[in-house]
Amino acid sequence: MIVYFYASWKLYSPVPQQQGNEMFDFFHIRKLINKIIKPIHWQHFAKLGPPGLIYLVKMPVNLTALNSAQIISNSVCRYAVQKCLSTFLKHIWTYYLFIPLQGVIGVQLVVTMVMASVIQKIIPHYSLARWLLCSGSLRWYQHPTEEELRILAGKQRGKSKKDRKYNGHIENKPLTIPKDIDLHLETKSVTERDTIALHYFPEYQWLVDFTVAATIVYVVTEAYYSIVKPSQEMNISIVWCLLVLAFAVKVLFSLTTHYFKVEDGGERSVCVTFGFFFFVKAMAILIVTENYLEFGLESGFSNFSESAMKFLEKQGLESQGPVSKLTFKLFLAVLCSLIGAFLTFPGLRLAQMHLDALNLATEKITQTLLHINFLAPLFMVLLWVKPITKDYIMNPPLGKDSIPLMTEDTFDTVRLWIIILLCALRLAMMRRHLQAYLNLAQKSVDQMKKEAGRISMVDLQKMVARVFYYLCVIALQYVAPLVMLLHTTLLLKTLGNYSWGIYPELNSDTPVESSLLPSSVYSESPPADGKMKVTVVQITMALGSLKNIFTPLLFRGLLSFLTWWIAACLFSTSLFGLFYHQYLTVA
Known part of the structure; x- marks a missing residue:
């Protein structure tokens, strides 16, 4: 995690490592990070495996309290920590959304998020x-252009004073041209x-x-x-x-x-x-x-x-x-x-x-x-x-x-x-x-x-x-x-x-109408919290009822x-x- 924060700081912090007489104090950075991330239950993220790193970070964080914290007095250090923590915490809500839905959608949600990124980043350049x-x-x-048409049609004088511009000379541009023009x-x-x-x-x-x-x-x-x-x-x-x-x-x-x-x-x-x-x-x-x-x-x-x-x-x-x-x-x-x-x-x-x-x-x-x-x-x-x-x-x-x-x-x-x-x-x-x-x-x-x-x-x-x-x-x-x-x-x-x-396939026994069984949602992963499991069961039962009707x-x-x-x-x-x-x- 320290490597992750350091990489995020190097990537997102454009300020120099020295501003005035103030220097970075990585001891204060580590102290602040430990204070913020200590209450987080990392075992939830461990259940997701390597793909879970995608979902660690998606909610904008109000860093007002961080700015007023007494742990860091160095303004440059505070700026780096803000960038690191915003990169880490701004997607946190997706994890809580992903846990209830992983039994219902799973890998498909990853495909959708990847394609959404492709639409935003790649397709504007390769359309x-x-x-x-x-x-x-x-x-x-x-x-x-008017010049080309004027040359092809030849010069002609205006028919009346209304067709002339009274600025010291008579405008010779034709307003109309023959239809059989070459x-x-x-x-x-x-x-x-x-x-x-x-x-x-x-x-x-x-x-x-x-x-x-x-x-x-x-x-x-x-x-x-x-x-x-x-x-x-x-x-x-x-x-x-x-x-x-x-x-x-x-x-x-x-x-x-x-x-x-x-x-x-x-x-x-x-x-x-x-x-x-x-x-x-x-x-x-x-x-x-x-x-x-x-x-x-x-x-x-x-x-x-x-x-x-x-x-x-x-x-x-x-x-x-x-x-x-x-x-x-x-x-x-x-x-x-x-x-x-x-x-x-x-x-x-x-x-x-x-x-x-x-x-x-x-x-x-x-x-x-x-x-x-x-x-x-x-x-x-x-x-x-x-x-x-x-x-x-x-x-x-x-x-x-x-x-x-x-x-x-x-x-x-x-x-x-x-x-x-x-x-x-x-x-x-x-x-x-x-x-x-x-x-x-x-x-x-x-x-x-x-x-x-x-x-x-x-x-x-x-x-x-x-x-x-x-x-x-x-x-x-x-x-x-x-x-x-x-x-x-x-x-x-x-x-x-x-x-x-x-x-036709030899072993195609897929029924036309299949009901969703909520008991098998967590068959391949350890049981999650009770509230999350209830949410998955409710979503699964609702989808099963709709599938039986439609x-x-x-x-x-x-x-x-x-x-x-x-x-x-x-x-x-x-x-x-x-x-x-x-x-x-x-x-």
């Missing part, structure tokens, strides 16, 4: 979001300095980088569960996935509210129209039997109602169930209409970028990947259409003897992998779509040259500059649905109790439906956008 934009592959078009835009690679002025760049960077961190936590947690197979711990990666979904929905909501602020445009009407359309569509989908769409909502809701009624009966309460089936489906329909309204403009924008990216692509394999990327939501939708996919795989028409190609569990696993691979393909094609969007600046100028009349220089500059300044908005509209699809799929695997292995059967139905619905909304809006940009705008 995937910045790399996707600033790696040099994207080029944006710079708007022409203008060629200059391109420049997107750099980190250019992204500072982009709208929604902080939101885009946070969503992408946090999604990467959450995905890494999920992968590490899945590896931990596959190796150690803990049965008494809560999967903390679920919290990370829920946070990612919350951030994605928040960003889409923020983008949608901007369309409602536009007075002249028809974006507000488009959002409201598609919202009502998706509400009616959701109501129609929810009444379809599971012979056609196998979400498992009916069986999941029935299991949830029965479990909730049993729980209420144990508590001495009489109830017919937490919620009726009609109310449950009505709530789902409203939620689906909101999701559809949020995904309206991302789908419309994706269709336009898809057409432009196809025009830019010259290789056949690139065009094929672009087509697969556009049809990826349709493939996801068909994975839950039972007569088209599952019936043909489980009962293929191969003569008289129908031999299933795979088991039902294997089909569920393959479905998860297909969605993840399609999400990876969409991420890989992101730059081509963004470059197709950036080319809209040159496309707008080329379209302007075909028109007659004049345009003001300011309007021309805005028309070109607006494309680049809204790059991160387009990137968010491309990434947010992808993030939602990916992490609803990950939640479906974890909460639905699916497996990543395509081939069963994997319910999560399978709910998350399968939400994953299918996100893909269906994205494909519906993209298909409408394809029809609009391909036929209606041309007409």
